Amino acid sequence: MARQGSLSANPAPSLRIGEVARRTGLPVKTIRYYCDEGLLQPKDRSAGGYRLFDEENLAELAIIRALRAMDVSIPELARILEVRRAGVCNCGVLKDSIAAKMESINLRIGELAAMKDELARLLSSWQDCGGSKLQR
Amino acid sequence: MARQGSLSANPAPSLRIGEVARRTGLPVKTIRYYCDEGLLQPKDRSAGGYRLFDEENLAELAIIRALRAMDVSIPELARILEVRRAGVCNCGVLKDSIAAKMESINLRIGELAAMKDELARLLSSWQDCGGSKLQR
DNA sequence: AAGAACCCTCCACTGGGTAGAAGCTTCACC
DNA sequence: GGTGAAGCTTCTACCCAGTGGAGGGTTCTT
Numbered sequence: 001m002a003r004q005g006s007l008s009a010n011p012a013p014s015l016r017i018g019e020v021a022r023r024t025g026l027p028v029k030t031i032r033y034y035c036d037e038g039l040l041q042p043k044d045r046s047a048g049g050y051r052l053f054d055e056e057n058l059a060e061l062a063i064i065r066a067l068r069a070m071d072v073s074i075p076e077l078a079r080i081l082e083v084r085r086a087g088v089c090n091c092g093v094l095k096d097s098i099a100a101k102m103e104s105i106n107l108r109i110g111e112l113a114a115m116k117d118e119l120a121r122l123l124s125s126w127q128d129c130g131g132s133k134l135q136r
Numbered sequence: 137m138a139r140q141g142s143l144s145a146n147p148a149p150s151l152r153i154g155e156v157a158r159r160t161g162l163p164v165k166t167i168r169y170y171c172d173e174g175l176l177q178p179k180d181r182s183a184g185g186y187r188l189f190d191e192e193n194l195a196e197l198a199i200i201r202a203l204r205a206m207d208v209s210i211p212e213l214a215r216i217l218e219v220r221r222a223g224v225c226n227c228g229v230l231k232d233s234i235a236a237k238m239e240s241i242n243l244r245i246g247e248l249a250a251m252k253d254e255l256a257r258l259l260s261s262w263q264d265c266g267g268s269k270l271q272r
Numbered sequence: 273a274a275g276a277a278c279c280c281t282c283c284a285c286t287g288g289g290t291a292g293a294a295g296c297t298t299c300a301c302c
Numbered sequence: 303g304g305t306g307a308a309g310c311t312t313c314t315a316c317c318c319a320g321t322g323g324a325g326g327g328t329t330c331t332t
Contacts, residue, residue: 099259102259
């Protein structure tokens with residue numbers, strides 16, 4: 001009964017996990033994992049136990065995807081989303097976490113650049129190796 | 137008998153794992169782990185079963201440390217060190233792996249820079265948030 | 273011979289998923 | 303109304319590169 005939205009005037013269409021996966025591009029397993037970790041709370045369950053998602057869940061997944069791509073950890077995300085879910089403005093929390101993330105990105109970029117230089121140095125110092133025995 | 141080198145003229149002083157840890161700055165557990173994974177082969181064992189390392193092992197650890205810092209994976213390192221141990225010049229292998237690594241570092245730096253820009257944009261667009269309810 | 277420092281193996285845990293198994297639900301079509 | 307396929311459920315186990323601890327043996331110094 002009441003299958004997939006269009007029968008009722010309810011604006012929440014109750015997407016199932018596969019559809020959410022299709023729309024977000026995330027693997028089904030990953031979405032389930034986010035649910036298990038408390039990042040995502042499906043709005044409902046079907047009589048058979050299927051997770052039912054709504055547009056708000058999609059919005060949350062968009063946030064999760066964006067911040068995960070920036071290496072925000074799952075616990076940190078849980079914190080952020082919880083505050084968000086409580087309806088409180090969490091600009092402060094987000095700003096702190098984003099500022100910290102930018103700092104760590106800067107550090108990481110510096111490290112990577114140093115590595116690259118070192119590798120380039122290494123490569124150029126090897127131009128003369130002929131392919132015989134290695135002198136240890 | 138023949139404790140810790142100086143009694144014999146042998147140039148290999150048979151370091152124990154703690155001393156190797158001290159010299160390389162790596163945790164004992166990590167060195168043991170590298171042995172388990174086949175990256176490092178202690179030259180000997182004491183009668184009591186202690187791993188005994190030599191200078192060559194230290195050289196290998198230096199390589200491991202340097203390449204691990206550049207995110208070369210353990211299996212890849214195992215491959216590299218195996219070839220090296222066989223006495224064959226593995227400049228080709230190393231060069232390929234280093235070139236690939238530089239490529240991926242470049243990619244990663246680009247990604248990180250893009251993230252940073254996006255985060256900066258995000259931060260600057262939030263200067264006006266007052267701290268009340270979040271409009272979702 | 274005692275005691276401190278050192279080392280051994282084995283097992284379990286981390287984070288962020290991913291893979292597969294066994295079984296239940298939903299859907300479209302006939 | 304029946305059937306097959308797809309989709310879903312939970313559960314367990316695995317990946318990497320280590321790290322932590324338990325429980326017990328070894329080496330060195332005094």
